[in-house]
Amino acid sequence: MALIYLGLGSNLGKKEELLEQALVEIEKQIGPIVARSAFVVTEPWGFLSSHFFLNACAVAETSLKPLDCLTVLHGIEKASGRKRSCSEGYEDRVLDLDILFYDDLVLKTAHLTIPHPLLHKRLFVLKPLAEIAPNLMHPILGKTIISLLKTLS
Numbered sequence: 001m002a003l004i005y006l007g008l009g010s011n012l013g014k015k016e017e018l019l020e021q022a023l024v025e026i027e028k029q030i031g032p033i034v035a036r037s038a039f040v041v042t043e044p045w046g047f048l049s050s051h052f053f054l055n056a057c058a059v060a061e062t063s064l065k066p067l068d069c070l071t072v073l074h075g076i077e078k079a080s081g082r083k084r085s086c087s088e089g090y091e092d093r094v095l096d097l098d099i100l101f102y103d104d105l106v107l108k109t110a111h112l113t114i115p116h117p118l119l120h121k122r123l124f125v126l127k128p129l130a131e132i133a134p135n136l137m138h139p140i141l142g143k144t145i146i147s148l149l150k151t152l153s
Helices: 015-029 066-079 123-132 145-152
Strands: 002-010 033-036 040-042 053-062 096-102
Touching (some): 002 066, 002 123, 015 066, 053 123, 066 096, 096 123, 123 145
Antiparallel strands (some): 002 053, 002 096
16 A cells, blocks of 8 residues: 545635545545644635635545546546536636645656655645655655755745
8 A cells, every 4th residue: 555645726616615526536546534624714826816726635545546547536536526627827726636746756747746846845735744744855855854845934
């Protein structure tokens, strides 16, 4: 079994309900959640919007491969009503589920990069992740999540 670290976010609709339902589906389809952070309210990152985000992180045990997990996560997003646009850049979304880490795997494919390439620049990821995995080591940067958070803060 591998540990998969996930980022969750929503800035449209009933955000808390959407994140709770996503966690239920993650547990059903990917594996048992072994840790989850509190929800944090954050400002949009990378685009302008009047809709604040609700973000969280979770860790699940899984026997699925990373690309299979990504397919499942995209299915959960779609079932929640998310429609991915073809446009470049960020936009408001009902649900966003990202793979942050998969054990200590380093992977780069056309569809998936692990660790998530921007997580060390995102307070809305580092803050909830530090709550549940402060000593998790970034396999490329060689720093813990808590030290990345302190650097960004």
